[in-house]
Amino acid sequence: xxxxALIGVGTVGAAVAEILKTNGALIAARxxxxxxxxxxxxxNLNRKRPDFDFPLVADYREVIDDPQVDIVVELIGGxxxxxxxxxxxxxxxxxxxxANKALLAYHRYELEELARGVPFAYExxxxxxIPIIRALRDxxxxxxxxxxxxxxxxxxxxxxxxxxxxxxxxxxxLKEAQGLGYAEADPTFDVGGFDAAHKLLILASxxxxxxxxxxxxxxxxxGHLTDEDIAFAEEFGYTIKSLAIAKKQGGKVSLRVxxxxxSRRDIIAKVDGVMNGVSLTGDMTGETFYYGAGAGGxxxxxxxxxxxxxxxxxxxxxxxxxxxxxENRLAVAGKTEIxxxxxxxxxxxxxxxxxxxxxxxxxxxxxxxETVLQRKKRVRKEWANLLLSTHKAKETDLIEAxxxxxALGFVKSPPVMLRIES
Amino acid sequence: xxxxALIGVGTVGAAVAEILKTNGALIAARxxxxxxxxxxxxxNLNRKRPDFDFPLVADYREVIDDPQVDIVVELIGGxxxxxxxxxxxxxxxxxxxxANKALLAYHRYELEELARGVPFAYExxxxxxIPIIRALRDxxxxxxxxxxxxxxxxxxxxxxxxxxxxxxxxxxxLKEAQGLGYAEADPTFDVGGFDAAHKLLILASxxxxxxxxxxxxxxxxxGHLTDEDIAFAEEFGYTIKSLAIAKKQGGKVSLRVxxxxxSRRDIIAKVDGVMNGVSLTGDMTGETFYYGAGAGGxxxxxxxxxxxxxxxxxxxxxxxxxxxxxENRLAVAGKTEIxxxxxxxxxxxxxxxxxxxxxxxxxxxxxxxETVLQRKKRVRKEWANLLLSTHKAKETDLIEAxxxxxALGFVKSPPVMLRIES
Numbered sequence: 001x002x003x004x005a006l007i008g009v010g011t012v013g014a015a016v017a018e019i020l021k022t023n024g025a026l027i028a029a030r031x032x033x034x035x036x037x038x039x040x041x042x043x044n045l046n047r048k049r050p051d052f053d054f055p056l057v058a059d060y061r062e063v064i065d066d067p068q069v070d071i072v073v074e075l076i077g078g079x080x081x082x083x084x085x086x087x088x089x090x091x092x093x094x095x096x097x098x099a100n101k102a103l104l105a106y107h108r109y110e111l112e113e114l115a116r117g118v119p120f121a122y123e124x125x126x127x128x129x130i131p132i133i134r135a136l137r138d139x140x141x142x143x144x145x146x147x148x149x150x151x152x153x154x155x156x157x158x159x160x161x162x163x164x165x166x167x168x169x170x171x172x173x174l175k176e177a178q179g180l181g182y183a184e185a186d187p188t189f190d191v192g193g194f195d196a197a198h199k200l201l202i203l204a205s206x207x208x209x210x211x212x213x214x215x216x217x218x219x220x221x222x223g224h225l226t227d228e229d230i231a232f233a234e235e236f237g238y239t240i241k242s243l244a245i246a247k248k249q250g251g252k253v254s255l256r257v258x259x260x261x262x263s264r265r266d267i268i269a270k271v272d273g274v275m276n277g278v279s280l281t282g283d284m285t286g287e288t289f290y291y292g293a294g295a296g297g298x299x300x301x302x303x304x305x306x307x308x309x310x311x312x313x314x315x316x317x318x319x320x321x322x323x324x325x326x327e328n329r330l331a332v333a334g335k336t337e338i339x340x341x342x343x344x345x346x347x348x349x350x351x352x353x354x355x356x357x358x359x360x361x362x363x364x365x366x367x368x369x370e371t372v373l374q375r376k377k378r379v380r381k382e383w384a385n386l387l388l389s390t391h392k393a394k395e396t397d398l399i400e401a402x403x404x405x406x407a408l409g410f411v412k413s414p415p416v417m418l419r420i421e422s
Numbered sequence: 423x424x425x426x427a428l429i430g431v432g433t434v435g436a437a438v439a440e441i442l443k444t445n446g447a448l449i450a451a452r453x454x455x456x457x458x459x460x461x462x463x464x465x466n467l468n469r470k471r472p473d474f475d476f477p478l479v480a481d482y483r484e485v486i487d488d489p490q491v492d493i494v495v496e497l498i499g500g501x502x503x504x505x506x507x508x509x510x511x512x513x514x515x516x517x518x519x520x521a522n523k524a525l526l527a528y529h530r531y532e533l534e535e536l537a538r539g540v541p542f543a544y545e546x547x548x549x550x551x552i553p554i555i556r557a558l559r560d561x562x563x564x565x566x567x568x569x570x571x572x573x574x575x576x577x578x579x580x581x582x583x584x585x586x587x588x589x590x591x592x593x594x595x596l597k598e599a600q601g602l603g604y605a606e607a608d609p610t611f612d613v614g615g616f617d618a619a620h621k622l623l624i625l626a627s628x629x630x631x632x633x634x635x636x637x638x639x640x641x642x643x644x645g646h647l648t649d650e651d652i653a654f655a656e657e658f659g660y661t662i663k664s665l666a667i668a669k670k671q672g673g674k675v676s677l678r679v680x681x682x683x684x685s686r687r688d689i690i691a692k693v694d695g696v697m698n699g700v701s702l703t704g705d706m707t708g709e710t711f712y713y714g715a716g717a718g719g720x721x722x723x724x725x726x727x728x729x730x731x732x733x734x735x736x737x738x739x740x741x742x743x744x745x746x747x748x749e750n751r752l753a754v755a756g757k758t759e760i761x762x763x764x765x766x767x768x769x770x771x772x773x774x775x776x777x778x779x780x781x782x783x784x785x786x787x788x789x790x791x792e793t794v795l796q797r798k799k800r801v802r803k804e805w806a807n808l809l810l811s812t813h814k815a816k817e818t819d820l821i822e823a824x825x826x827x828x829a830l831g832f833v834k835s836p837p838v839m840l841r842i843e844s
Contacts (some may be wrong), residue, residue, distance in 0.1 A: 019564050019706055032561045033744040123561070129707035131561020139545070141452045142441050142727030181684035267713055270692050284441055284724040285551035285714055291689055292710035302706040315737050323454040377625020 002031075002312050005039040005063040007085055008075035009049065009056065015301035016073060017052060020308075027305065031312035035305075039063055064088045065276055071119075071311060073304060074098040079106050090114040095402070097307040099124035099300055105198035105214055108205055112319050120319045121307035127152050129299030130292040131306060136206045136280055137321040143282025145207035148246040148333055150420070152199045153273035154294045155183045155190035156222050156242040160259075161272045163230055164239060170225060182274055192221035193242065193257040200257060203278070207246060207323045208253045209266035209329035218335040220258035220372040222414060227347060230374055231260055232387045239269045240401040243421060252333040261389075261420040287404070338395040339371070341420035344402070347377060349410040351385040358386065358417065361404045367393040383412060391422060424453075424734050427461040429507055430497035431471065431478065434463065434521055434546070437723035438495060439474060442730075443625045449727065452732035455728075461485055486510045491731060492539075492764055495726060496520040501528050512536040519729040521546035522720055527620035529634055530627055534741050538575040542741045543729035548621040549574050549698040551721030552714040553728060556626045558702055559743040565704025567629035570668040571843070574621045575610035576696035578717045580642050580666040582681075583694045586653055586661060592647060604696055614643035615679040616666065622666035624681060625700070629668060629742045630675045631751035640757040642680035646838060650767060651786045654795055654809045661691045666844060674755040683765055683811075683842040760817040761841035763792070765810070766824070769799060771832040772806040780808065789815040805834060811842060 004020075006013045017037050021029065028034045039055045041063055043050075049056075062068050065083075072089040074096060076082050082103045089096050090111070091413050095118060098104075104111070104125055111120060123133045127150070131251035151157050158180075159173035164293050168176070174191070177183035189195050197214045204210045208292070233240050238261040245253045267289045276294025281287045293299035322328045346356045359369060370389045377383040390398070402415045425441075428435045439459050442449065449458045462478045463485055464471075469480075484508075485491050491681045494511040496518060497502050504525045510532070511518050517540060520526075526533070526547055533542060545555045549572070558567070573579050580602075581595035598612070599605035611617050618634045626632045644664050650816070654660050660683040669676045684691050693699035698716025703709045715721035744750045770776045781791060792811045799805040812820070824837045 015706075021566060023566060023705070026566060027564060029750045030748065032740070063732060108813045121612055127443075130710055132558050133560050134556050135553050138732060138756060139556050140724065141731045142724045143443060144445060144448060163800070182557045189468075217502045267692055282724060283445070284437075284550075284727075288712070288714035289554055290710070290712055293708050298706045299708060302562065302564045302704060305706075306561055309563045310560060313738050313740075315736065315739065316623055316735050318454070318735075320451075322451045326453065328448070396666075 001034040001036055002070045002306065002308070003036060003038040003068050004071045005041065005066070005069045006037055006073050007041045007060055007063065007074060008074065009040040009042055009052065011297040012300045012304065013075045013312045014050060015297035016304050017054070018280060019301050019305050023256060027309060028308065031309040033312050035308050035312060038068060039066065039261065051290040060085050060114065064092050064094070069094060071095040071097060071308060074100055077095060077102065079103055086121050087114060090118050090120065090302070091114055093118055094118035095311050097121050097304055099313070101125040101195070101202060105201045106177060108202065108320065109211055109325065114323060115319050119264070119311045121310060122202070123307050124300045124303035126202050127278055128294040128296060129302045130204055130276060130278065130290050130294070131303065132203070132278050132290050133206065136203060136287070137317055140285060140288065141280045141321070142278055143284045144284055146248055146281045148200070148207060148278065148280055149205050149268055150196070150200065150203065150244040150276070150278040151240055151241050151271040152244050152276050152278065152294060153190050153196040153242060156185065156196070157271060158182050158274045159191065160222060160240060160242065163225065167227060167230065169227070170223060177312050191223060193219040196244040196257045200246060200255060203252060204246040209320065209322055209325045210253055210255065212332045214254060216332060218256035218258065223257045223272070225259060228375060228385050228387060229343070229377070229418065232343065235373060236337050236371060236389065237264055238262060238420070239272070240418070241268065243419070248330070249333060251330065254333040254338060256338070261418060269359055286415060302397065315369055336395045336399065338419070340395065341392050341422060342390045342398055343418045343420055344390070345416040346386045346405060347412040348384055348386050350382055351410055354386060354410055355406060358405055360391065361401050365397040365401050367397060367401055423456045423458055424492045424730070425458055425490050426495055426730065427463065427488070427491045428459055428465045428492045428497060429482055429485065431462040431464050432497065433719040434722045434726065435497045435741050437719035438474060438726050439476070441720070441723050441727050449731060453731040455734050457734060459572060461488065461581060482507050482653070483709065486514050486516070491516060491729060492592045493517040494761065495518060496522060496545065499524065501525055505529050505575050509536060510531065512540050513543065515540055517733050519543050519726055519733070523547040523617070523727060524619040525618065530624065530742065531633055531747065534747060537741050538550065540734045543732060544624070545729050546722045546725035548624050549700055550714065550716040550718060552698060552700065552712050553725065554625070554700050554712050554718070555628065557710070557712055558592060558625060561738055562702055562704045562707060563743070566668055566708045568703045570622070570625050570689055570700065570702055571728045572618070572625065572666040572698070572700040573690060573693040574666050574698050574700065574716060575612050575618040575664055576698060577609065578618070579693060580604050580696045581613065582644060582662055585647065589649060589652065591649070592645060596626055597790040604692035608723070613645060615641040617668040618664065620680045622668060624814050626675060626677055630733050631742065631744055631747045632675055632677065633751060634677060638754060640678035640680065645726050647681060648806050650797060650809060651765070651821040651840065653797070655796060658793060659686055660684060660813065661686050662840070663690065663693070667843070670752070671755060673760070674753045674759070676755040676760060677686045677758070681838060681840055685844065698727060706840045756820065758817045760841070761814055762817065763814055763844060764812045764820055765840045765842055766826060767838040768808045769834040770806055770808050771834060772804055773832055776808060777833055779830060780827055783823050785813065787819040789819060791824055
């Protein structure tokens with residue numbers, strides 16, 4: 001029997017306990033031994049909770065110091081206390097399973113060193129119930145990964161789906177998401193792209209050994225999208241998704257989270273609502289794609305329990321996929337070292353020469369236009385939105401061009417740019 | 423270093439050798455040791471081949487008896503000789519990796535007994551480059567699997583995609599598939615559903631421990647589909663896919679391969695051309711979905727090498743997912759123990775009372791009609807195709823009803839039925 005302690009017994013923790021009970025016989029048959037929760041750690045012992053058949057304690061040291069406990073499951077989230085607890089567990093040679101993406105986004109390499117010889121697993125930290133860590137670390141182990149593209153924030157994707165399907169505004173979509181419990185009162189972490197960035201760094205470590213922190217990468221939220229952008233996307237066969245992208249370019253890796261136009265024929269365009277989907281392109285497999293529930297107690301707990309089974313079986317994949325991570329590390333490209341196709345929205349006074357002057361600025365920087373759409377702005381009838389898409393260009397050139405365009409007399413607000421991923 | 427012998431050096435074998443060379447440093451970093459091919463076995467030593475940097479021999483016993491060889495990779499396909507070779511390898515305690523679905527469809531339980539204590543892996547046997555074995559066996563290990571639905575035969579799916587997108591006939595689609603090398607001169611194994619059935623049995627063993635052989639399950643090909651069926655599907659928001667299905671019903675598992683109507687909104691409906699896709703629904707995760715190249719040398723070899731890496735790492739998942747398979751075995755439901763919605767096509771003389779009499783026969787067996795479409799048959803203008811869909815019904819009832827309908831005077835050929843999976 002393997003004895004488990006749950007640090008944090010909220011939605012996911014309770015679901016882990018529930019699965020180990022409900023599906024206990026199946027899990028024992030797969031794991032080769034029984035898995036039993038023997039202790040839970042909670043912040044406040046007096047809070048009302050469902051009945052558990054294991055004792056609750058308030059001090060995590062009662063778990064670390066308990067020689068009975070084999071595996072510590074960390075589910076409190078955040079970086080400070082979680083890091084302290086996980087370090088203490090590894091130092092006492094207790095295996096660790098965590099669903100904590102922030103902990104890994106900031107401390108994965110320190111943890112990797114501490115975890116040599118001690119199992120450390122984190123399938124639940126990315127994309128909930130989808131076994132994406134296994135797919136990338138083990139299933140595609142023979143491949144150099146050319147790119148990772150993930151719809152891995154359910155909140156943003158739910159909102160974008162509503163904005164596309166029902167043409168509701170960003171604010172309305174946010175209100176709906178909050179009403180359904182898909183978004184927090186302060187939604188910044190989700191809709192600002194930070195949650196997805198944490199998860200991206202985990203995936204990018206498995207593929208490229210990159211040692212970046214969230215601060216080092218380009219992160220853009222979906223707050224600036226308007227119904228014009230959506231209409232343009234529909235007109236030209238695109239949808240807009242908040243994508244987490246890791247892409248090999250030269251000897252470096254470009255890492256970024258931002259809304260992007262993608263073709264509606266792209267398999268990742270089919271990820272709607274709160275679902276998650278991740279596309280992994282290997283040099284040998286070509287594109288592979290993984291889809292499922294990215295959140296929710298049971299789905300997340302399913303991945304926690306998959307890790308417990310692997311530990312019970314004695315599986316020994318290296319925590320970050322490489323025996324020696326530092327020797328297999330690619331450098332991270334700068335935030336503007338991007339080549340992409342672009343969509344541009346410029347609010348202009350509807351006068352003669354607008355398109356000619358805009359086009360001239362782009363042409364001077366070798367940015368060639370693919371399509372143009374001009375739409376009257378409803379608020380003032382003499383204003384119009386000029387919507388453009390370009391062929392592939394360098395982002396530094398594009399940024400310069402937008403600065404110039406923004407300075408033109410007839411331009412009424414700073415031009416907005418979105419990347420087109422193809 | 424781990425020393426590998428390739429039994430069979432055709433497309434996949436050559437790709438395995440190629441990947442181990444091209445991506446050798448990456449693979450060694452992931453595996454913790456170098457993986458090197460030291461011998462190849464071929465039927466005919468005189469045939470012209472690319473140059474390999476390992477010797478070729480004609481007798482597989484030179485591999486089995488070679489104490490240098492650690493892992494035998496079986497890539498010759500078929501059941502007879504492959505079974506002999508794999509048994510001999512396991513008996514000499516050499517690890518085995520295979521891409522051979524037929525071998526597993528017929529002999530997986532005998533192999534499972536022989537493989538206790540010796541690694542035996544077969545990721546490449548189902549869905550080429552998609553790590554679906556790992557997803558089911560490890561990633562979803564905490565779940566009772568409610569259903570498996572797979573588009574796992576690229577040939578059939580390519581043909582169906584062409585029949586839908588370009589409205590070409592079955593014969594034309596087959597000719598195209600043969601021209602592109604997607605279909606054999608005798609396409610029966612693919613378009614008849616047998617290839618998918620082999621793969622389904624492998625997946626169903628991992629989920630349910632079922633001990634069925636291809637002969638025990640319902641297998642229907644796509645040869646009887648017409649442009650009427652395709653038109654009906656388009657009219658009502660469906661597509662038609664050849665699906666391999668394993669579904670828990672009561673205490674049993676229904677296993678079947680047949681063309682099925684599925685909603686175009688279903689994620690598996692997006693699997694087009696020669697691509698493969700598998701949907702796994704767990705009681706905890708809900709639906710998860712896996713997509714990628716189902717065939718091709720490099721993609722298949724990617725999965726072979728993933729298995730080699732796992733063996734090098736000393737991973738120890740039980741071969742069929744359970745420590746004791748026989749104690750975790752569900753019974754297989756009878757071939758007609760199916761409840762489904764149905765689509766029916768009946769060629770009739772276009773006279774009064776046709777629909778009334780047909781509907782009366784269905785009603786007597788409690789089969790209720792959902793939609794009706796009647797289309798003139800071009801060959802004879804007084805004939806029409808009556809196209810129906812039903813609500814959920816028992817297949818035994820439906821078969822009886824179709825027999826009665828087929829006996830009506832105005833019915834010109836035996837009614838055709840297709841299942842609607844929802």
